[in-house]
Amino acid sequence: MTNVKKFTAKVTALLLALSLALLSVPQVSFTVFADDDLGSVRVIVENTTFTEAVSGGEAPAWTGTKVDKWVSLDKTSSAMTCIKDAIESSGFTQLGADDGYISEIAGLAAFDGGSMSGWMGTLNDWFTNEGLTAYTVANGKLASGDEIRMQYTVDWGADLGNDWSGTDTSLKAISSDYGTLSPEFSAKTYNYTLTVPFGTKSINFRPTALNKKFKTVSKIGDKTLSLTKPT
Secondary structure (H helix, E strand, O other): OOOEEEEEEEEEOOOOEEEEEEOOOOOOOOOOOOOOOOOEEEEEEEEOOOOOOOOOOOOOOOOEEEEEEEEEOOOOOEHHHHHHHHHHHOOOOEEOHHHOOOOEEOOEEOOOOOOOOEEEEEEOOOOOOOOHHHOEOOOOOOOOOOEEEEEEEOOOOHHHOOOOOOOOOOEEEEEEOOOEEEOOOOOOOOEEEEEEEOOOOOOOEEEEEOOOOOOOEEEEOOEEOOOOOOO
16 A cells, blocks of 8 residues: 555635645755845746737737846845846846846836837736735745746737736645645635655645735644645
C-alpha cells in the first residue's frame, strides 16, 4: 500500500481565505533571515493582451514577458520601488514610478492598445485596493516571497480577471504541485483533502479568485503560505 499523508483544506469563499489543517504533520520548510536580510520579492512584467495592432493604430512595442526577476528587499522597499528596480536593472525604461503610477514600460505606453489600455499591478494575484506605493516593508504589507506582477490591459483590467463592479467571491481554481485534491475542485465546494506522497517536505499551494479584485490567502495553521515559495 502506498504511504500517503493527508491535509484537510477548507476554503471560505466569502473571505477568499484558504486554510490547511494538518492531519499528519510533515516536515515544513521555513526560511530564516538575518536581521539585515529581509528576503526578496518576485517581479513580473508582461503583455499578454495587446498582441496585434488595434484599428487605426500600430502594433505593440513588445509582447510576452519582458521582466521576471527577484528583487532584494530593504527597510525602505515598496511594491512600486521593487517594480522600478526590476525594470531598470533589467536594462529597460519606465515612466511614472516615482509619481506612483507607471504609464510606460520599455516603450509600451498607456493607450497604445486603445482607449481602455494601460498598466495595472497585482500583489500576490490580487488587484490591490490601494496604490502599490502603499505596500511597504515598513508597514508590513510587503514581505519576502510576495509576487508583484505588472500587466498590460486593453479593457480596464477585465481581460486580466479584474471586475471592479463584480461581487462574486468564488474561487476559480486551486492548484498544487504535489498531491490530489478530493473531491475535485468546485467553486461551491469548500472542504477538501489533499493527499500527497509520504515523505513530501514541501508543497506549492495556490488558490485563484474568480474575480481578482478579491484577495486570496492560504494558511497552514497560523502560517500564511507564500505564493512563490514552497511551504
